Amino acid sequence: MSDEKFEVIIVGAGLSGVAAALTLARNGVEVLVIERGDFPGAKNLFGGILYSGVLAELVPKFWEKAPIERHIVNRRWVALDVDSQVAIDLKSAHFDKPPYNNTFTALRSQFDRWFAEQAEEEGALIICETTVEGLLTEGDRVVGVRTGRDDGDVFADCVILAEGANALLSEGAGLRPAMTPANRVNAVKEVLALPSEIIEDRFHLEGSQGAAVEYFGGAVKGMVGSAFIYTNRDSISVGVGCLIEDYLGTKTAPYELLDEFKAHPSVAPLLRGAKTVEYATKMIPEDSYDDFSDLYADGIMLVGDCAGLVNPSIHHEGTNLAMASGVFAAEAFLEARKKRDFSRTGLGSYRSRLNASWVMQDLKHYRGTVDFLRANREFIDSYPRITVELMRDYFTIDDTPKTEVRRRLIRKVRDEVSFLRLMRQLWQARKNLI
Amino acid sequence: MAIDVKDYLQPHVSLSISERLDLVRRRFTDESHIAVDQEAFRNDDDRAVLYICPAQVFKLNEEEDSCIVNFEDCLECGTCQVARRYTSWRNPKGGYGVTYRYG
Ligand SMILES: Cc1cc2nc3c(=O)[nH]c(=O)nc-3n(C[C@H](O)[C@H](O)[C@H](O)COP(=O)(O)OP(=O)(O)OC[C@H]3O[C@@H](n4cnc5c(N)ncnc54)[C@H](O)[C@@H]3O)c2cc1C
Ligand code: SF4
Numbered sequence: 394m395s396d397e398k399f400e401v402i403i404v405g406a407g408l409s410g411v412a413a414a415l416t417l418a419r420n421g422v423e424v425l426v427i428e429r430g431d432f433p434g435a436k437n438l439f440g441g442i443l444y445s446g447v448l449a450e451l452v453p454k455f456w457e458k459a460p461i462e463r464h465i466v467n468r469r470w471v472a473l474d475v476d477s478q479v480a481i482d483l484k485s486a487h488f489d490k491p492p493y494n495n496t497f498t499a500l501r502s503q504f505d506r507w508f509a510e511q512a513e514e515e516g517a518l519i520i521c522e523t524t525v526e527g528l529l530t531e532g533d534r535v536v537g538v539r540t541g542r543d544d545g546d547v548f549a550d551c552v553i554l555a556e557g558a559n560a561l562l563s564e565g566a567g568l569r570p571a572m573t574p575a576n577r578v579n580a581v582k583e584v585l586a587l588p589s590e591i592i593e594d595r596f597h598l599e600g601s602q603g604a605a606v607e608y609f610g611g612a613v614k615g616m617v618g619s620a621f622i623y624t625n626r627d628s629i630s631v632g633v634g635c636l637i638e639d640y641l642g643t644k645t646a647p648y649e650l651l652d653e654f655k656a657h658p659s660v661a662p663l664l665r666g667a668k669t670v671e672y673a674t675k676m677i678p679e680d681s682y683d684d685f686s687d688l689y690a691d692g693i694m695l696v697g698d699c700a701g702l703v704n705p706s707i708h709h710e711g712t713n714l715a716m717a718s719g720v721f722a723a724e725a726f727l728e729a730r731k732k733r734d735f736s737r738t739g740l741g742s743y744r745s746r747l748n749a750s751w752v753m754q755d756l757k758h759y760r761g762t763v764d765f766l767r768a769n770r771e772f773i774d775s776y777p778r779i780t781v782e783l784m785r786d787y788f789t790i791d792d793t794p795k796t797e798v799r800r801r802l803i804r805k806v807r808d809e810v811s812f813l814r815l816m817r818q819l820w821q822a823r824k825n826l827i
Numbered sequence: 828m829a830i831d832v833k834d835y836l837q838p839h840v841s842l843s844i845s846e847r848l849d850l851v852r853r854r855f856t857d858e859s860h861i862a863v864d865q866e867a868f869r870n871d872d873d874r875a876v877l878y879i880c881p882a883q884v885f886k887l888n889e890e891e892d893s894c895i896v897n898f899e900d901c902l903e904c905g906t907c908q909v910a911r912r913y914t915s916w917r918n919p920k921g922g923y924g925v926t927y928r929y930g
Contacts (some may be wrong), residue, residue: 429918436903501930524920541921559905561918572909579906581881584929593834628929637879637910646878647906652841666835671929672847674881675868759904801829 399425399518401726402538402549404525404562406433408674408712409557409697411508412719412731418515420622420727425547426509426517427540429524434505435818437557438582438675440630442605443499444713447720452511460503462625463603464493467596470707471659472777473612479781487580489602495713498603498623498630500584514555528552528566528693534736535566536694548811550735552693553722555715556692560699568695569686575767576684578618578677581647582632585667589627596624607707612654614643617766617773619709620654622663623674629667631655634677634764638721647674679705682760688747689740694722702752705824706759716754721746765825769818771810772826774821779809844883848900852926858918859898867913868894879910901925 401417403410406428417424430436442465448455456464467484488494509519529537529546537548554563558577563569570576587595596604608620618635632649640647655664680701688695696702697715704710725743729735748754766773783802841851844904861884868876875887876894876896882902903924908916916925 429921431922434930436924438927438930502927503929505930524918524921526918559903561905572905574910577906577909579879579881579904585839587835588830590830591832600840637906640871640879641875641910644873644875644878647881648844648847648883655839655841661838664839666837667839669839669842669847669850671850671927672842672902673851673927673930674902674906676909722844809871 398548399423401551403553403555405436406509409715409719411512412515412716413553413723415512415515416720416723418517421585425515425517427525428521428522432506432510432521434502437501437505439501443497444710445495447713447716447718460507462498463601465496465605466602467604469606471608472610472781474778474781476658477781477785479784500594508634533691536567551726554695554699555697556699558678558698561690563695563699570684576680577637578634579637579647580634580677581651581674583669584628586628586670587667592624615774678703678761682756689743691736694743696722704755706762717752761825785793842925855899860917861896861898862915863886863894865893875911876907880907
């Protein structure tokens with residue numbers, strides 16, 4: 394590969410890198426994608442719900458050909474305590490027709506491979522089994538990458554880092570703030586095999602309909618994070634993800650939390666007879682908008698997870714932000730190419746495109762979510778628990794008069810919840826959580 | 828193939844970590860991609876890497892009070908080095924490490 398030069402080198406064939414590659418190749422740019430796995434997707438993992446607004450623009454009607462699992466018609470948010478649950482349940486046949494609410498389950502090892510093939514068909518060159526070990530610079534300008542292969546230096550007008558949540562190159566080059574236990578979630582996940590008929594019966598689904606269930610509160614011992622169950626075609630994805638800071642604070646092992654979650658009386662019946670066929674782990678960025686670096690410099694742009702582009706709110710979106718940022722970086726390159734200026738100034742439209750889009754508008758809106766939860770732990774700990782307890786007590790049938798039950802519940806709320814604090818928190822929550 | 832519903836009424840059983848790791852294809856060279864500063868590990872009262880790693884890569888050598896690194900079990904999440912900077916982690920050589928079937 395020595396002394397080879399491309400117009401653009403993309404590090405990482407995940408969602409953001411491939412979205413960028415596809416857009417560039419489609420516009421006639423000579424683009425090389427370097428991926429460390431055996432094939433694109435080999436090392437990738439998510440929950441996961443693929444949010445596909447951007448994908449549907451890149452590959453119209455992708456659901457007719459892509460290896461996706463199910464389209465989500467049922468979303469459920471569940472607060473757990475030790476042995477009970479209270480849930481909000483949204484199910485809509487409205488989501489049963491194209492574009493299926495842009496919400497699908499998928500398995501990344503299969504989906505990413507297909508997605509990368511679409512970029513290859515447009516002319517992108519993807520090299521696998523190759524780790525990028527460093528950036529090549531001339532002065533302050535990035536001019537290429539050093540790979541682990543013999544003669545492994547490759548040059549380009551512009552490098553796009555799409556290396557994902559474990560942002561070693563981005564951090565090493567000072568292009569983003571350090572990864573810390575407070576801005577990284579660790580997630581562990583198992584794929585459990587179950588026949589599609591059992592899944593459809595158990596989750597009340599028909600055909601390719603799917604369900605996504607998120608669990609809070611006691612499900613993750615009041616840590617900042619959540620647990621999840623997503624239905625695939627003939628398997629379910631079950632996992633937990635919490636801030637590393639909280640695992641450290643409680644000295645909890647992630648897999649122990651997962652095992653406790655799987656054994657919860659509300660969860661275990663959903664998993665009956667299911668056999669684990671894969672165990673996996675990865676980080677999720679929870680960088681705040683306030684901590685973002687510029688995301689571009691001379692000859693380089695950062696996209697997707699390494700840039701920190703994940704919406705940490707209840708929406709938990711990363712896939713669509715990754716793809717959108719890949720497309721914006723590609724468009725910024727095309728603009729820079731007209732003037733042949735790949736400096737910071739030339740590439741500057743990347744950030745303005747991001748800023749003008751829903752990506753940064755959402756991230757700006759939810760800039761305080763993680764810090765809000767870290768500072769107001771009641772929202773993830775006592776409030777979900779108290780809600781579950783109140784509902785349980787209210788519907789507990791014994792011979793207590795209902796007026797007495799009501800009195801007890803009001804007393805309980807008064808004892809456990811500071812009304813003033815709650816009001817203040819709700820006022821802040823409207824900005825940070827909703 | 829007809830499904831026997833009874834097969835799916837049995838409780839799900841969590842596997843041990845080593846059984847779980849056996850489900851994932853891993854290919855490794857002899858060279859470790861993870862290094863631990865043993866002195867800093869000894870000074871870490873929490874011994875955090877012993878529990879934070881989802882693949883249980885780090886084990887305590889009780890006799891020497893040092894950290895054993897079973898790097899070939901690593902699932903490449905990067906969590907250890909974020910939790911404790913005394914672990915230094917780099918990407919395995921291209922084509923090595925884990926390959927997920929599902930992801
Ligand atoms: C457990 C979990 C659950 C999630 N659930 C959801 C969900 O339900 N919905 C949602 O929208 N998002 C979810 N996310 C987030 C979402 O998966 C990410 O935001 C998205 O995958 C980011 O895409 P990316 O392209 O930035 O990074 P990735 O998809 O991680 O791709 C990075 C690529 O770069 C490669 N790479 C890294 N370093 C190098 C190197 N030095 N040399 C060569 N190649 C390299 C990697 O092998 C990989 O292929 C979840 C994440 C996790 C971990
Ligand atoms: S990268 Fe993840 S799996 Fe590998 S040793 Fe570190 S914590 Fe364990």
